Amino acid sequence: MEKLVEKKLTKRDYFVVASMLFGLFFGAGNLIFPLHLGQLAGSHWVPAAVGFLVTAVVLPLLSVLAVSAMHAEGVYDIGKPLGKWFAILFMVLIHLTIGPLFGTPRTATVSFTTGIAPMLPKSMQATGLLVFSALFFLAAFLLAYKEQRITSAIGKALNPVFLVLLFFVFFFGFTHSMGAAGAQASTTGYTALGGSFFNGFLQGYNTMDALAGLAFGVTVVTAVRGLGLKRQSSVAKMTAKAGVLATSMIGVVYLFLIVLGAKSLANFKVSAEGGTAFNQVVTFYFGTAGHALLATLLTVTCLTTAVGLVAAFAQDFHKHFQVLSYVQWLGLMTFASFLTANFGLATIISWSTPMLMFLYPFAMVLILLSVSGKWFNHDKTVYAFTVGFTAVPALFDMVAAFPPVVSQSAFGVAMTGFEHSFFPFAALGMAWVVPALVGLALGLVVYKVRARATVNVMN
Structure with missing residues (x-):
């Protein structure tokens, strides 16, 4: 106590x-x-x-x-x-x-x-x-x-x-x-x-x-x-x-x-x-x-x-x-x-950038969900939809940010081309933004529907 x-x-x-x-x-x-x-x-x-x-x-x-x-x-x-x-x-x-x-x-x-x-x-x-x-x-x-x-x-x-x-x-x-x-x-x-x-x-x-x-x-x-x-x-x-x-x-x-x-x-x-x-x-x-x-x-x-x-x-x-x-x-x-x-500063910076491009989108959505979570009771569904929709474009951004040995390989070029074709703001390194917002919207809809269903059952 x-x-x-x-x-x-x-x-x-x-x-x-x-x-x-x-x-x-x-x-x-x-x-x-x-x-x-x-x-x-x-x-x-x-x-x-x-x-x-x-x-x-x-x-x-x-x-x-x-x-x-x-x-x-x-x-x-x-x-x-x-x-x-x-x-x-x-x-x-x-x-x-x-x-x-x-x-x-x-x-x-x-x-x-x-x-x-x-x-x-x-x-x-x-x-x-x-x-x-x-x-x-x-x-x-x-x-x-x-x-x-x-x-x-x-x-x-x-x-x-x-x-x-x-x-x-x-x-x-x-x-x-x-x-x-x-x-x-x-x-x-x-x-x-x-x-x-x-x-x-x-x-x-x-x-x-x-x-x-x-x-x-x-x-x-x-x-x-x-x-x-x-x-x-x-x-x-x-x-x-x-x-x-x-x-x-x-x-x-x-x-x-x-x-x-x-x-x-x-x-x-x-x-x-x-x-x-x-x-x-x-x-x-x-x-x-x-x-x-x-x-x-x-x-x-x-x-x-x-x-x-x-x-x-x-x-x-x-x-x-x-x-x-x-x-x-x-x-x-x-x-x-x-x-x-x-290993030296140049090597550390070149290999840290891809990890930051991958982790930062997750960190940003989790921070925002934590701060605003009281409005949806930190519901797991809202978290899951938002984080899930963030994952794929974050992975693409990570591949594009790797040093040339990865990003300029056939695999890297194909991944980057696909990302730029299907994800808005990919050229700016912000491909995760629209999917995250879509995931958040879907998660909130599911949360609201479930909340209403629970109220109806109780009544």
Whole structure:
């Protein structure tokens, strides 16, 4: 039975939890992808930013609200209306994607590739990555070792350091502007308003934050309960308020980064990826010392996210697969991430994109169903129709996003051709939207018919 007396939280408690959430969300991709988006969009940075904010801010906020609305403690609870086995499968796929296969290793490789590698000779870079990633994940393991210390480690220590360093970059970037963002050329795909919006929307997938928001649920709930809250309703309210504050702060930072990226085109060509773009900007303003600033900035922000990811993985897997303890799962997660990181940033990004194209549609519909579920009592039929109709186009989008060895094969070309012929918005990478809406409509119709039949029988 829940205790009736709870600790009354202060404004400082709310700020610390929000700061922790900010630090958990804001990692490798959050720093480099919006800056690169600004370079790609140029003068059309506004619609690109709007699209990016939908998937990189609104969806992560909804994921936090979904955890709150469902009184969930992890990814498993979000998928539970579709049954135990679906919930387990969804949880495993989410954690593997944002965990040891792609998301967590990327936190180390972005830090190294952008901040450390430019200061090393090419002959030393493989060894440098090995040593750096080993130290990086050892630090992540130690910071996440005690679950109750995560709030202090991220919310009170690492995140404020990151924000101070980022402030200096923004201060110089806007007081000593390279050029006008609205006067820069746009790249192919960003020359029209619609294309700019949808490409920005898809770029938001790369942050992985909608997936991370679901995974971080257990970490946030543990932290909030550690502050003295016991009732589910109180934990949910605290989580929602902190989520709104954290994602609002993230949205502001994204806008600054996108504008800064567009401004940089006055001095630099569009870079191959955001890490190079950020390196150019920091070097322009701070010279040789910029490399040290960049290395520190990236390492701090990526470490905060890595701590959250490894902790969430260990917490969820220990809860559902108790063959290993929290610490053992934590050690396994950090070691696997260390191994994957040494494949390099380019390889990780190229193979993570297909998984994101597959998982993001599922995550989006499940988040929206969780938030709105009170209007149809979280009925399994509505979930089943919506998720089922989303599955096929999501699979097609995944195949189209694979590296050329798959996407340009006879099988890949045939799949892509079929998708573009029969699914609206396939060329935009949004083939799942119409089928998901059709599935939702059918599910709601079936739910309403059953509800009326039940009422008639009772009468």
